[in-house]
Amino acid sequence: YYNQPLPDSEYVYKYSGGLGTYCAKHIPFAWYAPQVNKTFFCYGGTDEDNSTLFHMVSYYDHASGMVARPTTLLDKKTTDAHDNPVINIDDSGYIWIFSSSHGTARPSYISRSVEPYDIQRFQLVWTGNYSYPQPWFLSGKGFLFLHTYYKGGRGLNTWTSSDGANWSERKLISHIEMGHYQISFPCGDTVGTAFNMHPAGKGLNWRTNLYYMQTDDFGASWKTVDGTVLQTPLQEADNPALAAEYQSKQRNVYMKDVNYDSAGNPIILVVTSGGYESGPKNDPRTWTTARWTGSEGEIREGFRSDNNYDTGSLYVESDTTWRVIAPTETGPQPYNPGGEIAMWLTEDAGATWRMVRQMTAGSEINHTYVRRPVNAQPEFYGL
Numbered sequence: 001y002y003n004q005p006l007p008d009s010e011y012v013y014k015y016s017g018g019l020g021t022y023c024a025k026h027i028p029f030a031w032y033a034p035q036v037n038k039t040f041f042c043y044g045g046t047d048e049d050n051s052t053l054f055h056m057v058s059y060y061d062h063a064s065g066m067v068a069r070p071t072t073l074l075d076k077k078t079t080d081a082h083d084n085p086v087i088n089i090d091d092s093g094y095i096w097i098f099s100s101s102h103g104t105a106r107p108s109y110i111s112r113s114v115e116p117y118d119i120q121r122f123q124l125v126w127t128g129n130y131s132y133p134q135p136w137f138l139s140g141k142g143f144l145f146l147h148t149y150y151k152g153g154r155g156l157n158t159w160t161s162s163d164g165a166n167w168s169e170r171k172l173i174s175h176i177e178m179g180h181y182q183i184s185f186p187c188g189d190t191v192g193t194a195f196n197m198h199p200a201g202k203g204l205n206w207r208t209n210l211y212y213m214q215t216d217d218f219g220a221s222w223k224t225v226d227g228t229v230l231q232t233p234l235q236e237a238d239n240p241a242l243a244a245e246y247q248s249k250q251r252n253v254y255m256k257d258v259n260y261d262s263a264g265n266p267i268i269l270v271v272t273s274g275g276y277e278s279g280p281k282n283d284p285r286t287w288t289t290a291r292w293t294g295s296e297g298e299i300r301e302g303f304r305s306d307n308n309y310d311t312g313s314l315y316v317e318s319d320t321t322w323r324v325i326a327p328t329e330t331g332p333q334p335y336n337p338g339g340e341i342a343m344w345l346t347e348d349a350g351a352t353w354r355m356v357r358q359m360t361a362g363s364e365i366n367h368t369y370v371r372r373p374v375n376a377q378p379e380f381y382g383l
Helices: none
Strands: 002-005 013-016 030-033 038-045 054-061 071-075 085-089 095-099 108-113 122-128 131-138 142-150 154-161 171-174 182-187 190-197 208-215 242-244 252-260 266-273 285-292 297-305 313-316 322-329 340-346 354-358
Touching: 030 085, 038 085, 054 085, 054 095, 071 095, 071 108, 085 131, 095 131, 131 182, 131 190, 142 182, 142 190, 171 208, 182 252, 190 252, 190 266, 208 252, 208 266, 208 285, 242 297, 252 313, 266 313, 285 322, 297 322, 297 340
Parallel strands: none
Antiparallel strands: 002 013, 030 038, 038 054, 054 071, 085 095, 095 108, 108 122, 131 142, 142 154, 154 171, 182 190, 190 208, 208 242, 252 266, 266 285, 285 297, 313 322, 322 340, 340 354
């Protein structure tokens, strides 16, 4: 898949490549089920001619070390990787696939497996429209579904459902200037979302600032990291959810992951750069962590890579030991998304990082979009 040709640029596109686990704002792609010791996952597949997008579902069996032959759930009838699926598993073991759409021109779907922990057959339970899906099944409650809806820009919205088929009215929670991209993840019954914003009048390639808010009541209310209740929808760029101001620095902010320490304090992973075009003119592209210590915000720059869309995941293994697996090393297509996959480690909460392992080398094509499963286990730590 490719997006936005760049005239007269040797790097050809804003971004392109093998985007079966794209994009960072589609979460989650994989989910570990301890009841059957399997990690279920989905991805975007295609045919030999790359002429369409198939929604694929499979699993890794931790006992046998084998991956199941994938099931083709549906043909999305587009080649747009923004229509990639995401996955959830409910309390009864049913597998849910949320099939996205890029904007409002195509339908979106929600499907459920016919049998628990089984990928052979699915049934369609809902048809409508949403983009950038981030559904979270919360045990005993149901689905809190964060998503984008295109209406005068990219507004952040939520739905809730106890059964996955009947949904509440769409609730707008933030629409600042031209809208947002977001990343979210749960921590117990709390769901936090980190997001940037598109400044008015600059076009959607510009995205800046870093915001964070969270809900502990199934989306009924949203709070800042220190517990201040927010008046939603957020509509002003300067508001209490602002975690880091980048607009005056003319830095773009690209969301990668959000995770939590043992106290439930968020740690956000982003890449900042000088602009949207591929190539060295927008260096440095800096992997940066923003965390709440419990009393204050802390922004720390880490390592660098060569494209805004280099995407990896943040693993919080203790309050000070964090790991990032991401395509930070230059690959065979320099300054294009991805590259060679590396593992980075900090043991002082982001103050210093070191590369502990280069996980791919000598590849024919770039690798990219390393995704973290829900309940990630060592045998299947990233997709």
